[in-house]
Amino acid sequence: MTRISGRIVTPSAIVTGHLDIADGLITAITPDDTAGDDVIVPGFIDLHCHGGGGHTFTTGDPAAARGAAAFHRSHGTTTMLASLVSSPFELMRSATLAYKPLVDEGVLAGIHFEGPYLSATRCGAQNPAYLRDPVPAEITEVIKIGEGSVRMMTVAPELDGALAAISQLRDAGVLAAIGHTDASYEQVHAGVAAGATVATHLFNGMRPVHHREPGPIVGLLSSTATVELIADNIHLHPGALAFAAGTAGPARAVLITDAMDATGMPDGEYDLGGQAVVVADRVARLARDGAIAGSTLTMDVALRNAVAAGLPLQSAVAMSATTPARLLGLTDRGALEPGLRADVVLLDADLSLKQVFAA
Missing domain, CATH: 2.30.40.10 (Urease, subunit C, domain 1)
Structure with a gap:
């Protein structure tokens, strides 16, 4: 004992x-x-992570995935999804097959596809070359070959075929997330009505709030969706983090890292989905346009930042473990x-x- x-x-x-x-x-x-x-x-549960410790999830390499999972486990993340970025379908397929054994083994809790069915207007650090409208056959195939390992997919609800894709994901038991979207308030609510239950990194990759057309941020906060929050004090001001967490409540908000392979590594040049990234003083940005490109955050720091932003410790703990466990249906942790x-x-x-x- x-x-x-x-x-x-x-x-x-x-x-x-x-x-x-x-x-x-x-x-x-x-x-x-x-x-x-x-x-x-x-133990922390991270629904959205692209890598860490010099290892990436985005290439579909199982050895790299093991390395990234081990790095984040050393920082307290005992359950995590491997997040990929927008890519050709061939990579989506090969990564699903490569990561399924790691899911079966318990190294990963599943796969999250952040894209490629996202808004070009709000693509952020997603590679615009790979963005496209939802393709039902692609969704069907990765779910089928994943045999339960595909757990979440981020979709922009305003795209042609997006609402049908969201319902397709819901019916297959996959979490449908809304993100990288230029949708209106009404389009977001239509996405939630179609079956979306998660907001991918709320505020980031979304049109800002306007009082005459509230847009996706207010739409998601006013819905039943659970909102992801990157608590690195870079993607979100601590006041915005506290506001969103207070509005949604700890049962409808989760802390995530959105970490990339540069997490825990020196400043320098890195890659995200085939795009050059420069990391300086913990901040990762695309070389081409300076867009924020994921984080260098770990979940232990996210918890500490959330408490420093004014969240009660119990709320921050719920957001870092209890709420994401419930979303994933993991009743044992x-x-x-x-x-x-x-x-x-x-x-x-x-x-x-x-x-x-x-x-």
């Missing part, structure tokens, strides 16, 4: 005491006022409760990482 002591953040309370682990499961939580000031939280998987992160009193336990 392993015992971890400190302030244990459970769904219902923060309990000072001891958390016991045996055979990969949480076996007991015992209150004890003398247990110390360390903070114990569930995402919280600190007896009987659940022992995915546990030990932080010090300042919320800096000390130790990670993965199952």
